[in-house]
Amino acid sequence: MDxxxxxxxxxxxxxGLRGFAALWVFLAHVYLGAATAGFYPEHxxxxxxxxxxxxxxxxxxxxxxxxxxxxxxxxxxxxxGEFLADRAIRVYPAFLAAxxxxxxxxxxxxxxxxxxxxxxxxxxMLLANVLLLPGVVDMPPILGVAWTLSxxxxxxxxxxxxxxxxxxxxxxxxxxxxxxxxxxxFPQYSGVVSFHVGAVVYLYRDSMMHLLRNFHAPLLTxxxxxxxxxxxxxxxxxxxxxxxPLFAAIGILCFVLQLVLFRSIVAGAGLxxxxxxxxxxxxxxxxxxxxxxxxxxxxxFTKRWVATNIVPDYGAAAxxxxxxxxxxxxxxxVGYCAYVLFEREAGRRLHRLYRRLRGPRVDGQTAxxx
Numbered sequence: 184m185d186x187x188x189x190x191x192x193x194x195x196x197x198x199g200l201r202g203f204a205a206l207w208v209f210l211a212h213v214y215l216g217a218a219t220a221g222f223y224p225e226h227x228x229x230x231x232x233x234x235x236x237x238x239x240x241x242x243x244x245x246x247x248x249x250x251x252x253x254x255x256x257x258x259x260x261x262x263x264g265e266f267l268a269d270r271a272i273r274v275y276p277a278f279l280a281a282x283x284x285x286x287x288x289x290x291x292x293x294x295x296x297x298x299x300x301x302x303x304x305x306x307x308m309l310l311a312n313v314l315l316l317p318g319v320v321d322m323p324p325i326l327g328v329a330w331t332l333s334x335x336x337x338x339x340x341x342x343x344x345x346x347x348x349x350x351x352x353x354x355x356x357x358x359x360x361x362x363x364x365x366x367x368x369f370p371q372y373s374g375v376v377s378f379h380v381g382a383v384v385y386l387y388r389d390s391m392m393h394l395l396r397n398f399h400a401p402l403l404t405x406x407x408x409x410x411x412x413x414x415x416x417x418x419x420x421x422x423x424x425x426x427x428p429l430f431a432a433i434g435i436l437c438f439v440l441q442l443v444l445f446r447s448i449v450a451g452a453g454l455x456x457x458x459x460x461x462x463x464x465x466x467x468x469x470x471x472x473x474x475x476x477x478x479x480x481x482x483x484f485t486k487r488w489v490a491t492n493i494v495p496d497y498g499a500a501a502x503x504x505x506x507x508x509x510x511x512x513x514x515x516x517v518g519y520c521a522y523v524l525f526e527r528e529a530g531r532r533l534h535r536l537y538r539r540l541r542g543p544r545v546d547g548q549t550a551x552x553x
Contacts, residue, residue, distance in 0.1 A: 249381060318372070402453065
């Protein structure tokens with residue numbers, strides 16, 4: 184555990200929320216994998232399915248975290264080029280290490296999207312995935328979970344552009360840029376509003392601390408948010424996007440619940456934050472990005488084995504438990520190894536290379552366009 188201890192100065196509640204979200208999205212993929220393979224028990228209570236399937240909204244928790252930390256990073260660095268280089272070094276080594284082997288396997292076996300396209304189209308497909316376009320752009324990702332990185336990249340660019348405009352005195356244009364980016368990406372995934380939640384919590388953290396100083400129930404807020412957000416998205420994904428008063432009220436209430444939830448977690452309020460500060464959530468928070476990228480490829484193989492060797496002899500319920508139990512340890516192991524090799528070691532080398540190539544920076548000439 185000590186080998187992957189985060190640096191000093193981090194917020195253990197936010198870091199633990201990463202780990203909690205990673206485990207919850209894993210649980211959602213256990214449910215989805217079992218259901219699509221035909222061995223999720225139909226007699227299980229609907230609440231169990233809801234709790235497992237709700238893990239897909241862990242993506243929104245990740246987006247809240249990004250909104251908060253990216254806003255903090257931009258203000259701290261005060262240099263757009265350095266910020267974007269840091270983001271690229273953070274995202275790409277682990278992403279390419281997971282995506283490129285899948286691309287090669289797909290080309291060799293002509294599986295999934297490679298079987299539906301011609302070899303002449305593959306270079307363009309690969310380039311689009313390297314540029315993190317699937318997600319914001321309607322096209323399939325080679326690495327299934329990587330669609331979320333498309334929205335992350337869009338937020339990075341939007342936040343950087345808005346910060347440049349603010350530093351140049353164009354606050355209204357910055358607000359317009361953020362609003363336009365939100366409106367353009369919302370139809371693809373309504374959870375993009377969570378980026379704005381994180382940014383608002385960071386910018387107004389002191390005022391919100393005063394307002395919520397007596398609130399200590401983030402877990403109940405999380406449950407309420409997930410229930411209402413599921414209702415909101417059920418209509419959104421059915422393309423029934425007519426903004427009736429009730430529908431608008433639910434959306435606004437979800438936004439307020441996210442603000443309350445995330446501010447409470449940042450402040451470390453309630454018993455839920457004790458869980459987030461546990462060694463398990465802290466460890467999973469450290470490897471969460473690599474674990475997120477690699478857990479579905481690992482689960483692909485374990486699901487096939489369980490469906491063939493466990494379910495026929497022991498039943499669907501045993502299949503679900505075996506699927507989860509046999510998938511989590513190797514996914515954690517692969518995620519940890521990917522974290523060490525690509526996030527930590529490759530990241531350090533790339534940061535040193537970037538600093539050498541950049542050379543000394545003259546303050547006031549290159550920072551934020553000044």
